[in-house]
Amino acid sequence: MWLITDKFLFTLLGTVVFAVLAPIVGCLLAGLERKVSARMQGRVGPPLLQPYYDVRKLIAKDDVTVSGVDGIYMTCALIFVAFAGGIFFSGGNLLMSAFIVTMAALFFIMAAYSSRSPFAELGAGRESLQVMSYEPMVLLMAVCFFMASGSFNIGEAFWLRMPVICYTIPAFIGFLFVLTIKLRKSPFDLSTSHHAHQELVRGTTTEMSGKTLAKVEIMHWCETVLFLGWAGVFFIWGNPVSIVIAVVVALATWFLEIWIDNNFARVKWQAMLKWAWIVALVCGGINIVLLAFI
Amino acid sequence: MGYASKSPWVIHYDGSSCNGCDIEVLAALCPGFDVERFGIINTGNPKHADIFLVTGSVNERNIAVVKQIYEQMVEPKVVIACGICACTGGIFHDCYNVIGGVDKVIPVDVYAPGCAVRPEAIIDAVVQGIGILEEKSKALQAAKKGA
Ligand code: SF4
Secondary structure (H helix, E strand, O other), rough: OOOOHHHHHHHHHHHHHHHHHHHHHHHHHHHHHHHHHHHHOOOOOOOOHHHHHHHHHHHOOOOOOOOOHHHHHHHHHHHHHHHHHHHHHHHOEHHHHHHHHHHHHHHHHHHHHHHHOOHHHHHHHHHHHHHHHHHHHHHHHHHHHHHHOOEEEHHHHHOOOOOHHHOOOOHHHHHHHHHHHHHOOOOOOOOOOOOOOOOOOOOOHOOOOOHHHHHHHHHHHHHHHHHHHHHHHHOOOOOOOHHHHHHHHHHHHOOOOOOHHHHOOOOOOOHHHHHHHHHHHHHHHHHHHHHOOO | OOOEEEEEEEEEEEEEOOOOHHHHHHHOOOOOHHHHHHHOOEOHHHHHEEEEEEEEEEEEEHHHHHHHHHHHHHOOOOOEEHHHHHHHOOOOOOOOEEOHHHHHHOOOOOOOOOOOOOOOHHHHHHHHHHHHHHHHHHHHHHHHHHH
């Protein structure tokens, strides 16, 4: 058995490693997304490292802020994402990781509210609705993971005889559905769009510029890595090959997200909330009932 | 080359253009020219933009808007006048409400003439603008270090 301090130190180490590696991986994923999106639209697209260039440029811009505190809120959001990633990738508690990454979303919302701009405030309101939409399904997903593997701890998955996905296909499908909301991709890019124009100018990030906007970008990268990790962990069992399978699944999930992003127009928030909850109740509910009887 | 030149984000504002130049600006973003190859993104938000593309002339109604967009942009920034209307007023120069080219209100860095300005000319102007952006960025960094 591990001592509690050991575990804490291990999580801390995981957080540091995640804080270093996730931006690199996430940046490459974002670059890949821009390339793949461009190809889907019949364009050549920017270089693979374009997201990195963007962030470096944003850091070099002049410091201008409306409220003076949005940068601090975004720093907090980054710390929480790193912590959530650290918990997850050091084999910690899935439920805890999900809660803590939501804290990051809340700080992002606070950063948007703090500017007092009508566009940013509307974006923040919509971001809150997005949190409300995806959270039930994320919780049910974690519960299904617990019921299938016997523990919320990711580390335990490496001792399983069968991967969790064998028992949780409905919950996994439900998770894929809310993943689009969590990644703020079209058709659920209500709060802020990754693409050029929208009716709220840029929603949550309208008033952010320079370093603060760079932090938002880095947060997106880290979130992407974490969420794709969640998708991959469903395919882990007590066989080292499963890690390769999990990575392939994570990449396939990313491709699916890009495809959805490119092919669907934005929906209204009412539809998003309704469908996210219906999917959560149906997929999550059915899965929990099934697991309860197995 | 610094990073300022690798990711120039653009905001496009239509002054009193006839829409000819606007279409050409958007054409530059389409698959045929695909300026995203150079990292150029059309942002629609002055706070995120590095390059201000203005089409059409300045008139009594939009003078405040042009000024405000320019002021909201974060340094370093570059202004490009697209089309002869934005450069000098063009065929609308003696209209009762037209003041003239964009340089009557804000400092213009690059002029891209043409009626309508061709996408190739816009790309050339933006590339030239990127060079100026780079210089301004260096000056800003130097000022920051000195301060
Ligand atoms: S330059 Fe010609 S095409 Fe462009 S806005 Fe003026 S009149 Fe229209």
